[in-house]
Amino acid sequence: MQPDIPLPGATLPPPSAPPTRRLSRRQKAAIVVRLLRAEGVTISLADLPDDLQVGLTEAMSAMRYIDRKTLQTVVTEFVSELDCIGLAFPRDVTGALHVLDGTLSDSAAAHLRNQAGIGTARDPWDRIADLDAARLLPILQEESTEIGAVMLSKLKVSKSAELLGMLPGERARRITYAVSQTGAIAPATVQRIGEALVAQLDAQAPTAFASGPVERVGAILNSSAAATRDRVLEGLQAEDQDFADEVRKAIFTFVNIPDRIDPRDVPKITRDVDAAVLTCALAAALPKPEEAKAAEFILANMSQRMATQLRDEVEGLGKVKEKDGESAMGGVIAAIRDLEEKGEIRLIVEEAENAGD
Secondary structure, eight states, rough: OOOOOOOOTTTOOOOOOOOOOGGGGGHHHHHHHHHHHHTTTOOOOTTTTTHHHHHHHHHHHOOOOOOOHHHHHHHHHHHHHHEEEEEEEOOOOOHHHTTTTTTTHHHHHHHOOOOOOOOOOOOOHHHHSOOOOHHHHHHHHHHHHHHHHHHHHHOOOOHHHHHHHHHHHHHHHHHHHTTTTTTTHHHHHHHHHHHHHHHHHHSOOOSSSSOOHHHHHHHOOOOHTTHHHHHHHHHHHHOOOOHHHHHHHHOOGGGGHHHSSSGGGGHHHHHHHOOOHHHHHHHHHSSSSHHHHHHHHHHHTTTTTHHHHHHHHHHHHHOOOOOHHHHHHHHHHHHHHHHHHTTSSOOOOOOHHHTTO
């Protein structure tokens, strides 16, 4: 028997896909995605691993036609599987980290990433930008000026300015100049620098205290009576002179006001301090040589009318008790610290004469 031979000009039927039972899961997925796109449904496959995206695209490109019955069978199977799914979980650590983003500690997330041999899930510079200035300062102090310049260029202007203000003058000048040399750095290089800095920060062991020992001792002594503070500093000087010197720099008391406060910030401070507390503090400070300099600094940088009024009130108040005077001066310092924390004023950083790298 001779096989059927199509007549000239006859139209051949389109080739059909293999029966549904022979379709792979990848081919079935390609059919579902193609159907959704044909219906105008916007879907994103970007969250799938690259190998699945590539495989799905290749499967779609290899298919030509399917009959209506096959389409209906695939869609019915797809809908049935969706109905049976109660909850879907990520297929790997990367997906799990994405789901748990913001709920894990940095150290735990870093451990999981390192264990799985994967990089950071977030842009490293986004993570760096979330850190406070105290955490970032050691990078500017210890890394090369070029690395410091890249970091300052990637941070918000306000945070970069805050960090520069915390650096010794010469170091700040060198890093600022290095910023002018960053124009030709390739984006990939900047990305690698960010990843290296994040890895370095993640590798740091967690500490039990939010601040360093110098800051903690300085804060304690700030709230101590002057006599106690002097005795402790003398003892520290005998035990560890370098540590004592650092603590002295961290201490901010009434006598430090002229050296640490911008004269333009004095009106903000006097507005924030209760009038009775300010009057008592000035009355206690003016008779003492060291504190008198700070009191005169405050009076000299406010309006002449207010200064005159305060001097009259101080004179009318007369001599104040030592304890009351120290408490009032402590109130002024507390107000200054509060304004600093709010970002309304900035304390001037004391520098050593030979400050540098």
